[in-house]
Every structure is written in structure tokens, then in C-alpha cells.
Amino acid sequence: MATADDPLVLGIETSCDETGVGLVRGNTLLADAVASSVDEHARFGGVVPEVASRAHLEAMVPTIHRSCREAGVRLTDVDAVAVTSGPGLAGALLVGVAAAKALAFTLDKPLYGVNHLSAHVAVDQLEHGPLPERCVALLVSGGHSSLLLVDDVTIGVEPLGATVDDAAGEAFDKVARLLGLPFPGGPHIDRVAATGAVTIDFPRGLTARKDLERHRFDFSFSGLKTAVARWVEARERGGEAVPSADVAASFQEAVCDVLTRKAVDACVANGVSHLVIGGGVAANSRLRALAVERAARHRITVRVPRAGLCTDNGAMVAALGAEAVRRGRQPSSLDMAADSSQPITAVIA
Amino acid sequence: MLLALDTATSAVTVALHDGTVVVAESTVVDARRHGELLMPGIRWVLSEAEVTPVDVTRIAVGVGPGPFTGLRVGIVTAKTMAAVLEVPVLGVCTLDVVAASVRVEGPFAVATDARRKEVYWARYDAKARRTSGPTVGKPDVFATGGPVAGRGAVLYPGAFPTAVAPEYPSAAEMARIAHVGEVEMLPPEPLYLRRPDAVEPAARRRAL
Numbered sequence: 105m106a107t108a109d110d111p112l113v114l115g116i117e118t119s120c121d122e123t124g125v126g127l128v129r130g131n132t133l134l135a136d137a138v139a140s141s142v143d144e145h146a147r148f149g150g151v152v153p154e155v156a157s158r159a160h161l162e163a164m165v166p167t168i169h170r171s172c173r174e175a176g177v178r179l180t181d182v183d184a185v186a187v188t189s190g191p192g193l194a195g196a197l198l199v200g201v202a203a204a205k206a207l208a209f210t211l212d213k214p215l216y217g218v219n220h221l222s223a224h225v226a227v228d229q230l231e232h233g234p235l236p237e238r239c240v241a242l243l244v245s246g247g248h249s250s251l252l253l254v255d256d257v258t259i260g261v262e263p264l265g266a267t268v269d270d271a272a273g274e275a276f277d278k279v280a281r282l283l284g285l286p287f288p289g290g291p292h293i294d295r296v297a298a299t300g301a302v303t304i305d306f307p308r309g310l311t312a313r314k315d316l317e318r319h320r321f322d323f324s325f326s327g328l329k330t331a332v333a334r335w336v337e338a339r340e341r342g343g344e345a346v347p348s349a350d351v352a353a354s355f356q357e358a359v360c361d362v363l364t365r366k367a368v369d370a371c372v373a374n375g376v377s378h379l380v381i382g383g384g385v386a387a388n389s390r391l392r393a394l395a396v397e398r399a400a401r402h403r404i405t406v407r408v409p410r411a412g413l414c415t416d417n418g419a420m421v422a423a424l425g426a427e428a429v430r431r432g433r434q435p436s437s438l439d440m441a442a443d444s445s446q447p448i449t450a451v452i453a
Numbered sequence: 454m455l456l457a458l459d460t461a462t463s464a465v466t467v468a469l470h471d472g473t474v475v476v477a478e479s480t481v482v483d484a485r486r487h488g489e490l491l492m493p494g495i496r497w498v499l500s501e502a503e504v505t506p507v508d509v510t511r512i513a514v515g516v517g518p519g520p521f522t523g524l525r526v527g528i529v530t531a532k533t534m535a536a537v538l539e540v541p542v543l544g545v546c547t548l549d550v551v552a553a554s555v556r557v558e559g560p561f562a563v564a565t566d567a568r569r570k571e572v573y574w575a576r577y578d579a580k581a582r583r584t585s586g587p588t589v590g591k592p593d594v595f596a597t598g599g600p601v602a603g604r605g606a607v608l609y610p611g612a613f614p615t616a617v618a619p620e621y622p623s624a625a626e627m628a629r630i631a632h633v634g635e636v637e638m639l640p641p642e643p644l645y646l647r648r649p650d651a652v653e654p655a656a657r658r659r660a661l
Binding site: 148152154155157158160161164165168169179180194195198199201202203205206207209210211212438439440441442 | 486487488489490491492493495496505506521522525526528529530531532533534536537538643645649650651
């Protein structure tokens with residue numbers, strides 16, 4: 105629970121197409137305002153960096169005000185400012201970083217430039233309390249697919265594995281498009297798959313014995329996406345109707361099977377009893393169900409924040425900022441740079 | 454106290470006006486580090502004048518045209534500071550700021566670097582009032598033997614043989630013209646002049 109002594113931390117997220125401003129006191133979420141430019145990108149079939157940057161600039165100050173209104177606080181009440189400094193789209197990150205510096209300087213409060221991926225892990229503290237001493241994190245979104253070993257979310261995490269080609273969310277977008285579903289594909293695949301059955305055995309990337317030697321905790325979704333395309337094309341060429349619901353369900357099963365199998369294996373291999381799942385794909389209902397089912401067999405506890413906190417938002421940045429304050433981490437300086445390829449081992453810029 | 458700043462060119466320029474004169478100015482030319490340089494520049498001019506952010510009562514910001522990424526840094530900084538301080542933000546065309554520092558007899562033009570071998574362009578009369586523009590295009594389209602200020606004149610001497618000072622906008626000049634209201638006030642929104650580069654894909658692609 106938050107007490108009046110816990111610092112009020114404002115978090116800003118602009119690494120992709122969501123302008124997020126969250127307010128957190130201790131581990132308590134007070135506000136999570138998000139303005140998305142996703143509708144402006146939909147007709148392009150993916151996020152257009154310049155369109156996203158323009159939208160961030162337009163939305164920034166109104167979203168800051170909206171967050172304060174939701175939380176019932178004034179900007180001058182803020183004790184610390186956190187912002188995603190990377191990784192992400194360079195021009196988009198820069199809007200958030202500049203706004204955060206302006207806030208921190210004008211309010212005369214500390215600034216924390218934080219890692220976007222670590223923030224996806226830290227956000228779970230808002231829902232399920234302090235993170236355990238050690239956990240494995242599975243981060244899956246349109247831009248990332250990583251397995252991480254986390255001891256202290258504010259210091260740095262050990263990367264165990266990552267995708268070698270497409271991110272899981274990208275595969276969802278591309279398969280959705282193939283099935284004539286809108287962008288972003290994740291929620292639509294989830295919805296359509298619920299009406300179908302797993303009838304097609306699509307490939308599971310990097311799960312063959314020879315691959316496991318070098319890529320035990322890595323992912324590959326490029327081959328899967330191509331296999332789905334080939335399967336659909338073959339049906340179309342034969343003049344057959346494409347069973348979209350079954351294709352969606354089978355594709356989703358292939359992705360979730362690999363993600364959860366490797367995540368549980370990473371927990372077992374590292375003797376860890378907690379698995380945290382974050383990122384937009386963590387909103388997928390099958391991924392959540394399968395992770396819980398498989399983890400239970402190994403007495404592993406799965407922690408997944410609610411869907412609204414899995415996608416990009418400012419609350420997750422505020423959550424990590426609050427943890428940095430709590431652990432007495434050194435704030436960032438006013439000449440901090442946005443780093444589009446900030447490594448996962450660098451949590452605070 | 455009027456805080457003025459512009460990040461629409463390679464110059465990251467900040468100045469503070471106390472209602473009588475410009476009391477501090479900081480200008481650093483570095484095309485790639487606007488995000489890193491601006492806030493330390495603001496901190497420096499305020500400390501030089503021995504004031505704190507709460508002493509700022511108005512903010513003037515260059516709204517371009519200029520390269521988008523750097524331009525946005527200045528505008529979002531000005532708007533966010535203004536939101537905290539609850540003070541007004543005035544937008545000023547960056548080319549007008551360059552023009553305010555030009556010291557020639559008669560009409561002239563301003564050309565700044567728009568990258569992609571193009572310039573941002575505007576014409577001014579003898580009293581430095583804008584008579585056309587701002588617009589963007591290839592230097593050849595605007596070629597003139599008359600005086601041209603701004604980085605564009607330095608980069609494209611073939612089109613603009615008579616380059617005159619200054620090369621970059623000065624926030625001190627911006628603070629002066631904004632203080633006396635000798636410039637057109639614009640909303641604090643970027644003058645992009647170009648649409649985002651993005652093409653809608655053809656209908657569904659087969660091969661992924």
C-alpha cells in the first residue's frame with residue numbers, strides 16, 4: 105500500500121506509437137493515461153516513425169494533464185520523473201525524453217531515463233506487489249521477444265535469449281493481414297482463434313534438438329509466418345475456402361507453445377520459481393492460459409499484469425522509476441541521450 | 454522574464470530577456486544532439502542570470518520550418534515547461550528570427566538547410582517583414598543574386614552567390630523581437646511543410 109511518504113513518480117513512455125503518462129505512488133497505480141496513434145498507422149500496416157513522432161508531440165502535454173486529473177494530483181506534487189530512454193524509435197523517444205527533462209528541471213526533481221524492457225517487468229509490481237528476489241521474465245511485443253533473468257530490475261538483467269528474426273507481435277500482425285484482419289493483429293487473432301480449433305501443425309521455430317544446443321532460449325517466428333502463408337496460398341490455389349478461425353488458432357498455438365515451453369525451461373534451468381510475462385503479446389488469452397498450465401507442473405508461479413498494463417504505457421515507466429527511487433539509484437543527468445538501441449543490461453541511462 | 458529557444462536548425466540556441474535586455478544567451482551548433490544540449494543550455498542561461506524556472510513568465514519558441522526531430526525537441530520542451538509554470542508559449546517562425554539579425558539595405562531572403570538537397574525559404578522586405586514563404590524546395594527554384602542569409606546560402610553558393618550573415622538563428626534576437634512584439638506570433642506547433650514519408654501498401658501481399 106502507498107503511504108503519504110512514498111514518492112509520487114510520473115512516468116513517460118513514447119518509444120513507439122503510444123503516448124503514455126502514468127502516475128505511481130509506491131507500488132500503487134494512481135493514473136495511466138495513454139493516447140495512441142495506432143489508427144493513423146493502421147492503413148500503412150505498421151507503425152510509421154514520423155507519424156508516431158508527430159502524434160507524440162501533439163499528445164504530450166494533454167496526456168500529462170489528463171494523467172494528473174485522473175490521479176487527482178497537481179504537477180507540482182510530483183517527486184520524481186521517469187521516462188523511457190530506449191530502446192525504441194529514435195525520433196519518438198526524443199519527444200518523451202525532452203518532455204521529461206523539461207518537467208524534471210522545471211519542478212527541480214530528479215530524472216530517471218529507464219529501459220523500456222525493464223519497465224515491462226517492473227509494471228507487475230503495481231498489480232502483484234514487489235517482485236521476488238529472482239525471476240525469469242518473458243517479454244513479447246511487436247518489437248521484442250526476449251527471455252531475461254531478473255535479480256534487481258533497477259540494475260540490469262541477464263539476457264537469456266531473444267528472437268533471431270521477427271518479434272512475436274510482428275508475426276501476429278503479418279498473419280492477421282494474411283487473413284484479412286486489421287492492424288494491430290494480436291487482439292483480432294485472439295478473437296478469431298477463439299471460434300476455431302487447432303487443426304494445423306505449424307512449425308515450432310528453434311525447438312529441434314540441433315537448434316536447442318545453440319538457441320535453447322532463443323525464438324524464431326519468420327519460418328512460422330512463411331509456413332502459414334504457404335498453407336493459406338495452397339488452399340486458395342486449390343479454390344478451397346480458407347478456414348480463418350482454424351488458421352488463427354493453429355498459428356496462435358504454435359507461437360504460444362514455443363514461448364511458454366522455453367519460458368518454463370528457462371525457469372527450471374535457473375532454479376527460479378517465478379515467471380513474469382509482459383509486453384503487448386502478454387495480453388493474448390491463450391499465452392496466459394498455457395503459461396499458467398505449464399508452469400503449474402513445475403510449481404512455478406506466473407505473474408502477468410492485466411492486459412491494459414501489458415501494452416506500452418506510462419505507468420510501467422513510473423513503476424520502474426519508483427523502484428529506482430526506493431533503491432536509491434543515481435538519477436540521470438539533464439544531458440542524457442535517448443538511445444534507440446539501449447541494451448537490456450543498461451536499466452538507467 | 455522571457456525565455457526564448459530555437460532548435461529548428463543545427464544551432465541549439467537559448468536566451469533570457471529580463472524585460473529590458475537579454476541577460477544571458479547560449480548557442481551551440483551541433484546537428485545531432487539537440488536532445489542532449491537544449492536542457493543544459495536552458496539551465497545555464499537561468500543560472501547565469503541567477504534566476505530559477507519559476508521566474509520565467511513567458512516562453513518563445515522557434516516553430517521552424519526545420520528538420521523535424523530537432524524541431525520537436527524545442528517545441529515539446531517549451532510547451533512542457535509552460536504547462537508546469539502555467540505561462541504562455543509564443544511560436545515564432547525560425548526564418549523570421551534569422552531575418553531579424555540581417556543587416557543589409559533593401560530586401561533579402563533567408564534559406565536554411567532542409568536536408569535532402571533542399572532549403573527552407575522565405576523573402577523579406579527592407580524592414581525584415583516576411584513578404585513570402587516559408588516554403589521548401591530545391592535551391593535552384595529560388596536562385597537569386599540578391600542577399601541571402603542562413604545556412605542554405607552557405608551550402609548552395611551556386612544558387613545563392615551573395616551569402617550574408619547570420620548563418621543561424623539567435624535566441625537573443627528572438628527574445629528581443631518577441632519582447633517588443635515585432636514579429637508575427639504563431640501557435641507553438643511545428644511548421645512541417647512536408648508530409649511524413651509513408652506509402653500505403655498495395656492490397657494484401659501474398660508472399661510474406
